[in-house]
Amino acid sequence: MAVKTKGQGGISGATIDRLPLYFRTLRLVQDEGRDIISSDELGRRLGITPEQIRKDLASFGQFGKKGVGYYVNELKHNVGNILGLDNHWNIAVVGIGHLGAALANYQNFVALGFNLVALFDQDPHVIGTVVNHVKVEDSRRIREIVRQRKIHIGIIAVPAAFAQGVADELVEAGVQGIWNFAPIKMQVPETMHIVNEDLSIGLSSLSYYLTRT
Amino acid sequence: MAVKTKGQGGISGATIDRLPLYFRTLRLVQDEGRDIISSDELGRRLGITPEQIRKDLASFGQFGKKGVGYYVNELKHNVGNILGLDNHWNIAVVGIGHLGAALANYQNFVALGFNLVALFDQDPHVIGTVVNHVKVEDSRRIREIVRQRKIHIGIIAVPAAFAQGVADELVEAGVQGIWNFAPIKMQVPETMHIVNEDLSIGLSSLSYYLTRT
DNA sequence: TAGATTGTTAATCGATTAACAATC
DNA sequence: TAGATTGTTAATCGATTAACAATC
Numbered sequence: 325m326a327v328k329t330k331g332q333g334g335i336s337g338a339t340i341d342r343l344p345l346y347f348r349t350l351r352l353v354q355d356e357g358r359d360i361i362s363s364d365e366l367g368r369r370l371g372i373t374p375e376q377i378r379k380d381l382a383s384f385g386q387f388g389k390k391g392v393g394y395y396v397n398e399l400k401h402n403v404g405n406i407l408g409l410d411n412h413w414n415i416a417v418v419g420i421g422h423l424g425a426a427l428a429n430y431q432n433f434v435a436l437g438f439n440l441v442a443l444f445d446q447d448p449h450v451i452g453t454v455v456n457h458v459k460v461e462d463s464r465r466i467r468e469i470v471r472q473r474k475i476h477i478g479i480i481a482v483p484a485a486f487a488q489g490v491a492d493e494l495v496e497a498g499v500q501g502i503w504n505f506a507p508i509k510m511q512v513p514e515t516m517h518i519v520n521e522d523l524s525i526g527l528s529s530l531s532y533y534l535t536r537t
Numbered sequence: 538m539a540v541k542t543k544g545q546g547g548i549s550g551a552t553i554d555r556l557p558l559y560f561r562t563l564r565l566v567q568d569e570g571r572d573i574i575s576s577d578e579l580g581r582r583l584g585i586t587p588e589q590i591r592k593d594l595a596s597f598g599q600f601g602k603k604g605v606g607y608y609v610n611e612l613k614h615n616v617g618n619i620l621g622l623d624n625h626w627n628i629a630v631v632g633i634g635h636l637g638a639a640l641a642n643y644q645n646f647v648a649l650g651f652n653l654v655a656l657f658d659q660d661p662h663v664i665g666t667v668v669n670h671v672k673v674e675d676s677r678r679i680r681e682i683v684r685q686r687k688i689h690i691g692i693i694a695v696p697a698a699f700a701q702g703v704a705d706e707l708v709e710a711g712v713q714g715i716w717n718f719a720p721i722k723m724q725v726p727e728t729m730h731i732v733n734e735d736l737s738i739g740l741s742s743l744s745y746y747l748t749r750t
Numbered sequence: 751t752a753g754a755t756t757g758t759t760a761a762t763c764g765a766t767t768a769a770c771a772a773t774c
Numbered sequence: 775t776a777g778a779t780t781g782t783t784a785a786t787c788g789a790t791t792a793a794c795a796a797t798c
Contacts, residue, residue: 337742339789340742343745344735347741362756364755371722373790374755375792386757387756388757389755389756390756390796390797391756393755394756407745407748408744409741411748421639422638422639423639425635425639426634426636426638426639432737433740436741438744476747477743477744500750501747503739507645509582509583509584519739519740522557522558523645524557525554525558526716526732527628527646527649527651528557528620529553529554529557531649532619532621533730534621535621536621537730576780586767587779587780588768589767591779591780591781592767592781592782594781602774603778603781604777604778605774605778606778607780
């Protein structure tokens with residue numbers, strides 16, 4: 325679970341976290357050849373109330389037509405634009421263990437417009453191998469390559485003990501955001517955007533609910 | 538990011554999602570040989586206010602000593618108990634692609650007391666291989682093996698197109714909870730506990746914030 | 751036109767923060 | 775005792791739900 329995506333600029337963090345769901349569903353609906361969709365149907369497909377969806381969208385503008393619904397292509401374009409997906413951010417994964425390799429191969433990122441441009445690891449057996457068409461580089465070259473390849477987002481998939489060090493290097497190299505899978509709270513400058521993905525939370529909370537059934 | 542862990546039984550879902558963080562930090566503090574910790578220090582280590590922590594804990598009982606703090610061992614035991622970790626749930630991963638293999642190898646689950654007891658895949662090249670000391674079985678045997686090995690939680694790491702089918706089988710086989718990594722909203726009976734882990738949300742929301750810096 | 755559906759305001763609900771009495 | 779720190783109540787803030795006018 326991604327932790328603490330706090331709101332900013334007046335828009336609720338909860339709203340922002342729902343936008344990717346809208347985007348994905350709109351893509352599916354588009355593939356089905358549909359031109360128009362109502363907040364009602366979108367809601368039914370996602371398990372979200374239509375009022376919630378209308379409110380979320382309305383906080384960014386008027387994208388629908390009263391009495392009609394939303395034009396699928398147009399809305400998808402707008403939501404993608406709001407999410408900044410057309411920036412086509414360059415991303416790099418640091419730590420090509422099982423999880424890092426899984427992330428490097430994750431096809432849904434391509435669908436969102438992200439470009440995987442670098443992979444890093446410090447294990448000599450892993451350096452030089454190719455994962456999803458990208459060669460794994462030595463972690464010591466993070467600073468150099470992040471600048472060269474204009475990497476915007478660093479994904480941290482190293483063991484907890486190394487995560488802070490990697491974060492420091494990524495920050496110094498000038499990435500704008502970090503997506504962190506290591507189970508630690510990292511120290512980064514105020515201006516750095518960081519999203520923590522904590523896999524323990526989902527499973528533990530499931531345990532909580534199971535215990536109380 | 539884990540989606541929609543709604544509160545239940547009067548306890549806020551946000552509170553429950555913080556408990557695993559407390560648990561993990563207490564384990565670390567315990568390893569450091571510390572006997573006592575204050576809400577203030579716990580807060581500093583996690584980036585959470587001490588008031589929030591005290592409130593979270595207080596909703597389950599009085600675990601601290603005024604003027605002193607919390608006894609680390611005792612609190613860790615209590616938080617683990619609240620989360621139901623001492624149930625030592627049996628878990629199975631369905632879909633041993635990159636992500637499924639990463640989850641099967643995820644060491645943090647062991648630290649939380651979960652037992653990995655089965656792996657499933659439908660690819661004949663994958664069936665029979667061993668991942669993290671567990672043999673991969675044919676997905677067609679889900680129902681049989683879930684019962685045999687008394688699996689409580691099913692983890693879905695198959696492509697979106699197969700996820701609903703897998704969920705149906707897991708439900709029929711009698712699992713109590715599902716941890717779903719496929720990017721779809723699944724239809725399951727009301728009584729089934731399901732936590733959706735949606736990796737697109739974290740990265741997309743990061744894109745949103747980066748766009749507005 | 752009548753029916754459908756959005757966008758927006760008001761009401762409710764829930765979660766966090768602040769304050770402080772209790773007490774170790 | 776004096777200082778520290780919890781547990782709890784009250785105040786604030788934020789997010790969701792309900793209602794409905796606008797309008798296609």
